[in-house]
Each structure stands twice: as structure tokens, then as C-alpha cells.
Amino acid sequence: xxxxxxxxxxxxxxxxxxxxxxxxxxxxxxxxxxxxxxxxxxxxxxxxxxxxxxxxxxxxxxxxxxxxxxxxxxxxxxxxxxxxxxxxxxxxxxxxxxxxxxxxxxxxxxxxxxxxxxxxxxxxxxxxxxxxxxxxxxxxxxxxxxxxxxxxxxxxxxxxxxxxxxxxxxxxxxxxxxxxxxxxxxxxxxxxxxxxxxxxxxxxxxxxxxxxxxxxxxxxxxxxxxxxxxxxxxxxxxxxxxxxxxxxxxxxxxxxxxxxxxxxxxxxxxxxxxxxxxxxxxxxxxxxxxxxxxxxxxxxxxxxxxxxxxxxxxxxxxxxxxxxxxxxxxxxxxxxxx
Numbered sequence: 001x002x003x004x005x006x007x008x009x010x011x012x013x014x015x016x017x018x019x020x021x022x023x024x025x026x027x028x029x030x031x032x033x034x035x036x037x038x039x040x041x042x043x044x045x046x047x048x049x050x051x052x053x054x055x056x057x058x059x060x061x062x063x064x065x066x067x068x069x070x071x072x073x074x075x076x077x078x079x080x081x082x083x084x085x086x087x088x089x090x091x092x093x094x095x096x097x098x099x100x101x102x103x104x105x106x107x108x109x110x111x112x113x114x115x116x117x118x119x120x121x122x123x124x125x126x127x128x129x130x131x132x133x134x135x136x137x138x139x140x141x142x143x144x145x146x147x148x149x150x151x152x153x154x155x156x157x158x159x160x161x162x163x164x165x166x167x168x169x170x171x172x173x174x175x176x177x178x179x180x181x182x183x184x185x186x187x188x189x190x191x192x193x194x195x196x197x198x199x200x201x202x203x204x205x206x207x208x209x210x211x212x213x214x215x216x217x218x219x220x221x222x223x224x225x226x227x228x229x230x231x232x233x234x235x236x237x238x239x240x241x242x243x244x245x246x247x248x249x250x251x252x253x254x255x256x257x258x259x260x261x262x263x264x265x266x267x268x269x270x271x272x273x274x275x276x277x278x279x280x281x282x283x284x285x286x287x288x289x290x291x292x293x294x295x296x297x298x299x300x301x302x303x304x305x306x307x308x309x310x311x312x313x314x315x316x317x318x319x320x321x322x323x324x325x326x327x328x329x330x331x332x333x334x335x336x337x338x
Contacts, residue, residue: 009085026053106126111128127146175213180215196219214236222238246283
């Protein structure tokens with residue numbers, strides 16, 4: 001692929017030889033001759049100068065760099081486009097395997113692929129271009145939109161509605177029972193979980209994620225949200241649009257996560273919590289109550305700047321404790337003389 005064609009594809013301006021042949025895309029340290037790479041800041045500039053990459057995508061022209069450059073407003077996104085172009089191949093339509101079970105009442109769109117040992121229940125609706133990998137279970141009356149990828153051993157329980165262009169990675173469970181019990185007669189009595197789950201368009205769900213069905217109503221995952229591996233989302237939770245949930249986040253029932261929220265790894269969200277749109281919460285923090293838009297850190301979350309100050313004090317606690325003890329002893333001696 002000529003460098004000028006890449007520039008046209010990503011909407012960039014070439015500085016250098018537009019006729020240069022590019023055969024792949026790679027990171028700065030991994031690139032070899034013929035590859036194009038990207039630089040999104042100045043941190044790796046020295047490494048870039050020693051890279052074997054034949055060309056680079058940059059945000060602004062880099063003086064003294066003896067490589068052709070393509071200038072574009074978002075080099076990282078442009079690089080992602082090239083990875084798709086060079087390496088991500090479209091899934092060919094393989095049709096429906098004779099070793100898959102597909103109910104006679106299921107509605108299957110055009111160019112759908114269903115691999116062996118998938119199980120498609122009564123009343124299921126699958127949109128055109130969707131791929132169902134081996135071992136997937138789709139429960140009764142669930143629907144899956146167009147051009148979805150459902151990877152091996154995913155379980156989609158009954159009454160789940162999944163939009164279009166959704167990716168669900170291996171072993172995820174969508175629509176498991178919500179964790180609802182009431183204590184009566186000396187036992188935890190199960191509360192029937194009769195609601196559903198709605199997954200909107202362009203959501204990606206990582207491996208081993210669990211999203212519980214609602215007690216009544218629906219658990220909702222908003223359009224464009226990206227969920228990392230090993231995340232747990234409880235019953236009746238509403239997750240907004242374009243949210244990022246990093247690995248091992250746990251969200252308890254009936255919580256509301258606003259649009260564009262980012263929760264770092266292992267963040268725990270207590271039940272009935274509301275997190276305002278645009279909020280960021282750092283790894284291993286606890287979230288509860290009503291959290292206004294801010295950047296939070298810490299097990300007992302507080303604004304990030306205050307947390308940094310508190311951590312600075314925390315590191316000095318042994319020294320401060322020693323000084324307090326010395327002052328107490330000094331005061332005690334002075335009081336004894338009076």
C-alpha cells in the first residue's frame with residue numbers, strides 16, 4: 001500500500017515520499033522495515049528515531065526525523081484504522097452448521113454464521129451478518145442485531161435484547177439471575193428475577209463478564225460502552241453511553257452510571273449508587289451514594305487532589321507519631337515541675 005493511499009485513508013498530510021510502499025503497521029519498538037508506526041506524544045521520540053519503521057503518523061511535524069511523516073489530528077486512532085486494514089479480516093459467511101441446534105421458530109437473517117454446537121432456542125431473532133461461535137447458548141425469545149460477534153461459550157439467557165455491532169467475548173454470561181433474596185423462616189428466600197437485559201449498539205463485552213437480568217424491568221448497557229474482562233454488573237443497573245469499565249469492576253444492583261464515566265480496575269460500586277456523567281474513579285476505589293462529576297481516588301473516594309495530599313501525609317505518619325509522643329513526654333515533664 002502506497003504511503004499516499006494511507007494518507008488518503010486516514011485523512012492526513014504527507015511530509016516525504018508518498019510513493020513509499022507500506023506493508024504493515026506496528027508499534028515503535030516492534031516495527032520493521034516496511035511498517036508504519038505512530039507517535040502520539042514526545043515520550044518515545046528518541047526510540048522512534050532508532051526505530052526500523054519506514055514511516056510514522058504524527059500529530060505535528062517532527063523536525064530532524066529522517067522518516068516520511070503523515071500529520072493527522074489523532075495518530076492513535078489513525079493507527080487503529082491501519083491495524084484493521086492490514087490485519088483484521090472480515091468473517092466469511094459459513095452458514096449454519098449441521099451440528100448446531102437452531103429452533104424451527106428462530107428467525108435467522110442473511111449471511112449469518114452459526115458454528116457447530118451452538119444452541120439457538122425458540123423465538124430467537126438473529127440479524128444479518130452476525131457470527132455465533134461454537135458452544136454459544138441463546139435463550140428463548142432473545143434477539144441479536146446485525147453484524148455481531150458472539151465468541152465461544154457465551155451464554156445469552158432468555159429475554160435478552162442485544163443491538164447491532166456488539167462484540168461479546170468468550171464465556172460471558174448475559175442475563176444471569178440477579179442476586180436477590182429476602183430472609184424469611186430462617187432462610188434466604190429467592191426473589192424471582194423476571195426482568196431482562198438490554199445491550200445497545202456498538203457495545204463490547206469482555207471475557208467472563210456477567211450481566212445480571214433485572215428483578216423487574218431491565219438492566220441496561222448504553223450505546224458504545226466498552227467492558228473489560230471479569231466485570232460484574234448487578235440487576236437493574238443502568239450503564240450510560242460510552243462508558244469504560246476496566247477489569248474486575250463490580251457494580252451492585254440498581255446503580256446508575258452516567259454517560260462517559262470511567263471506572264478503573266477493581267472499583268466497587270455499592271447498590272443504589274448514582275455516578276454523574278463524565279466522572280472518573282481510580283483503581284480499587286469504593287463508590288457509594290451520589291457522586292458528582294469529578295476525578296476520585298482511594299478506598300473511601302475523595303477528589304483526586306485531596307487524595308494525593310492525604311497520601312503524602314500518610315507516608316509521614318510514623319514520623320508524625322514519633323514527634324507527637326515526644327511532645328507529650330515534654331509537656332508531661334513540664335507539668336510535673338509545676
